[in-house]
Amino acid sequence: MEFEFKAEDYPTTPGVYIMKDESGLIIYVGKALNLRKRLTSYFRSVQRHTPKTRVLVSKIRAIDVLATSTEKEALLLEASLIKKHRPKYNIVLRDDKQYVLFQLDKKSEYPRLKITRKVVRDGSVYFGPYTSSYYARETWKILGKVFPLRKCSDSTFRNRARPCLYHDIGQCLGPCVNVVPRERYMELVKKVEQLLSGRAADLVGMLETEMQQASANLEFERAAQLRDQVRAIRRTIEKQSVVLNSLADMDVIALSATDQGLGLGILFIRRGRLLDNKNFFWPGLTMDEAEEVLSSFISQFYSATKFIPGKILVPFEFDGNPAAELLSERSKSTVRIRTPHSLDEKKILEIARQNASLSASERKKDSILEVLASKLKLPEPPQRIECIDASHLGGEGMRVGMVVYEEGLPEKSQYRVYSFPELENSGDDYAALYNWVGRRIESGPPWADLILIDGGLGQLNSVEKGFSDFWQDDDPAPALASIAKGPSRKAGELDDRIFRPGRKNHLPLKPGSPELLYLQQIRDEAHRFVIGRQRRSRKKKTLNSELLSMPGIGPKTARLLWDNYSSIEEMKKASASELAEIEGIGKKKAEQIHHAFQSL
Structure with missing residues (x-):
């Protein structure tokens, strides 16, 4: 039975519409500034639609709507519903994993550089993203060898009684047990931050000057350390190429269509250098769906836990104001989505388009599937x-x-x-x-x-x-x-x-x-x-039995502990005050648990 559309059944407010087939399965989710006007467009001049939209309309048997107060709220709700239901006719971002970032906790007395996949708005500084976790970890290892910052977690750092292996092999100054002047430690932090912020040339020049001075003063061990730092920096940046004269941070998105479908390429530019890139592909789509692809991609790709640059270049004008407002809210800073203005920006957009085209053309019809x-x-x-x-x-x-x-x-x-x-x-x-x-x-x-x-x-x-x-x-x-x-x-x-x-x-x-x-x-x-x-499961069952055998710990308390710590060793190292911060464990219970762990 065909769906009978009546425009008067739908409001003129912003919101999200949910299309379902005859079995009640959600097949498409969309947003609109005016729900009635947008839905009417589906059932008027159907022959002018793209093939995908014509097939979609033929499958519709019911339409539900969710009204919102603003178009930004509709965009947020649309992205959430697409991720949850993965409708057949939506542009679903399959590869939406969090890419690797470097996190430098500037609020800590002795900051550490760690690898993470999530952005937490806690005052830390983030560098990246890197699509290759292997390359990021290799870079982290190189930096750790020549810039001996601490590697341990905050909890371990506070409870450590003796230096770790990294200190023994000269890859950590050991601020946990040694009296390391904070000024000296922060000098290393500043150098790491300079390198990852794209100011490698300035850092290399400064280190080479220090190396020459150390050599002139017959401080050959110091000179050798500085030489190793220079080599490490050059190894880190040799895979990055300068693509912009300005020291800009931006992502550049371009689209390209072939007979196989629609490709999208995204370049990650940090401090004017091409840090990394990623390509996506949707078979069977054409440039007629380009605006929908771009809008849906941006709202799904840039999650609240992902690094979001202040500028995103796109290939054409579209109604990106709600998306820009949403990303600004997620990143807690202003985000602009716009087309290229300068010649440099147009050139880098063409590089992104070529990557998208290459990705699309490599999709052979005779695929493994x-x-x-x-x-x-x-x-x-x-x-x-x-x-x-x-x-x-x-x-x-x-x-x-x-x-x-x-x-x-x-x-x-x-x-x-x-x-x-x-x-x-x-x-x-x-x-x-x-x-x-x-x-x-x-x-x-x-x-x-x-x-x-x-x-x-x-x-x-x-x-x-x-x-x-x-x-x-x-x-x-x-x-x-x-x-x-x-x-x-x-x-x-x-x-x-x-x-x-x-x-x-x-x-x-x-x-x-x-x-x-x-x-x-x-x-x-x-x-x-x-x-x-x-x-x-077997290991946790064994460990849980050990945990439940301790006085004051029942199934509910054990669950709270496992939700906050990954091992019993971590639980042992936690102080009573840290345990008391766990919701559901009071101060008295925390002291009892801490005493039980210390008695083991």
């Missing part, structure tokens, strides 16, 4: 793959781990572990997989296009029977396949075998073929994930 669909006889490429693996330790702790791959990439935020206490001590993998189907259906969509099971025909048949008994949706159940070790039965061999329902024999996939290697990669990720969770 299309090859997989052909080899497994699937109706279309599996955009969402769920892989499950049943695991237990000697029959104890029966669990099924599930990893999720979307558009060929792991979606770690959707990984899950399902526990089955009713199967404790049974070691029955088949029953666990059968029961998993019921649990998975209870959790609801999004449904997988393909479910990959770690195991052979027995495991495959258990999952197939589960869907036969529990699946009640009008649409077909997800496609199934299982992956079992080959005749060698050795991990890492290339002769694993793929089974599909309705076949007694395995599929003729060649050992070492891209599609088989890809399925092996997903299976190995599921195995790694569930085993890791299994061990973590």
